[in-house]
Amino acid sequence: MSIQESLITYPKRLTLAQTPTPLQKLSRVTTALQGPTIWVKRDDLTGSLLSGNKVRKLEFTLAQAQEEGANVLITCGGLQSNHCRATALLGAQLGLKVHLVLRGEPDSVADGNLLLDQLAGAEISTYRPGYYANNLEQLLQETAEQYRAKGLKPFVIPTGASDDIGVWGYVNACKELRRDFELHNIQPSHIVVATGSGGTQAGLTAGAFLYQLGAAVVGMAVCDDEHYFQTKVMHDLSGWKKRYGLDIDLAVLDIQVNDNYIGPGYAKADKAVFDCIQWLAREEGLVLDPVYTGKAFYGLVSDIKAGKYNHCSDVVFVHTGGIFGVFPQRDQFFQQ
Numbered sequence: 001m002s003i004q005e006s007l008i009t010y011p012k013r014l015t016l017a018q019t020p021t022p023l024q025k026l027s028r029v030t031t032a033l034q035g036p037t038i039w040v041k042r043d044d045l046t047g048s049l050l051s052g053n054k055v056r057k058l059e060f061t062l063a064q065a066q067e068e069g070a071n072v073l074i075t076c077g078g079l080q081s082n083h084c085r086a087t088a089l090l091g092a093q094l095g096l097k098v099h100l101v102l103r104g105e106p107d108s109v110a111d112g113n114l115l116l117d118q119l120a121g122a123e124i125s126t127y128r129p130g131y132y133a134n135n136l137e138q139l140l141q142e143t144a145e146q147y148r149a150k151g152l153k154p155f156v157i158p159t160g161a162s163d164d165i166g167v168w169g170y171v172n173a174c175k176e177l178r179r180d181f182e183l184h185n186i187q188p189s190h191i192v193v194a195t196g197s198g199g200t201q202a203g204l205t206a207g208a209f210l211y212q213l214g215a216a217v218v219g220m221a222v223c224d225d226e227h228y229f230q231t232k233v234m235h236d237l238s239g240w241k242k243r244y245g246l247d248i249d250l251a252v253l254d255i256q257v258n259d260n261y262i263g264p265g266y267a268k269a270d271k272a273v274f275d276c277i278q279w280l281a282r283e284e285g286l287v288l289d290p291v292y293t294g295k296a297f298y299g300l301v302s303d304i305k306a307g308k309y310n311h312c313s314d315v316v317f318v319h320t321g322g323i324f325g326v327f328p329q330r331d332q333f334f335q336q
């Protein structure tokens with residue numbers, strides 16, 4: 001155990017994700033780009049229905065919910081939220097009621113993640129985006145109050161489970177990455193990941209330090225700008241440090257955000273991103289989503305082409321899942 005590692009003691013965790021996930025080399029794409037060797041951490045394989053990064057965080061979040069005796073999980077996100085889908089399914093798995101507070105107006109026929117939320121029996125409340133944005137905290141508290149009034153014990157999980165508890169998910173994943181690097185005998189210079197609510201980046205950034213990965217963590221913003229995520233990631237890390245009484249100097253952590261590839265906005269991508277998703281599927285049999293991973297990977301590819309990784313031998317892209325977000329955007333593929 002390194003000195004850094006001895007700074008942390010993990011809290012309770014439920015075993016919910018299929019881990020360790022593989023680290024795989026993208027040979028044809030690496031050859032095509034003539035840049036660093038690109039490796040993919042297959043966190044899309046954390047489960048078939050639980051696919052993606054959220055289940056790693058929820059292993060810690062739901063352990064806490066159980067410890068507090070909660071019987072209702074309340075969380076929030078967009079209509080196609082991967083986090084809400086994972087929570088809905090895990091709630092069903094653990095015998096907990098789930099209530100989702102969703103942003104947007106649903107189509108008459110549910111698709112993608114929303115369909116799975118419904119199958120899992122989650123209670124769903126939807127709100128117009130403007131109203132949701134201005135009143136989210138109040139909506140969550142009111143929803144929790146409804147359950148308290150019925151004598152139940154609600155547990156509110158913030159957007160993406162990105163908070164002081166959720167940070168542990170990707171701190172823990174860094175232990176796996178260290179083993180992956182040893183196994184493949186590589187020393188990657190960068191770990192690239194899509195950033196949406198910041199918790200994955202926060203965990204990876206702290207974990208890379210604690211497990212001495214020697215790689216810079218780069219968050220590819222998919223919605224808000226660099227300033228927003230610098231603040232959000234530090235906020236989650238500060239809460240984490242305080243809650244668990246950790247003796248870590250957060251000032252030594254290098255929070256790197258790239259906000260050049262947000263495109264038109266959250267869940268909206270340019271044609272170039274859809275083309276990149278199609279290209280990777282054909283080259284490597286790997287499918288990304290247009291909301292998170294497709295945008296982030298397109299950004300990585302663009303930066304490699306621009307020479308930003310010229311002096312790097314290996315980079316790791318974390319595939320954070322999102323497969324069900326492909327289907328609701330089916331019309332955007334194959335456009336001329």
Ligand SMILES: *Cc1c(COP(=O)(O)O)cnc(C)c1O
Pocket residue numbers: 052053054082083160162194195196197198199200201289292293320321322
């Ligand atoms: C939520 C999500 C992300 C972003 O993770 P955050 O911790 O919210 O920043 C990336 N990829 C996918 C597929 C996601 O669902």
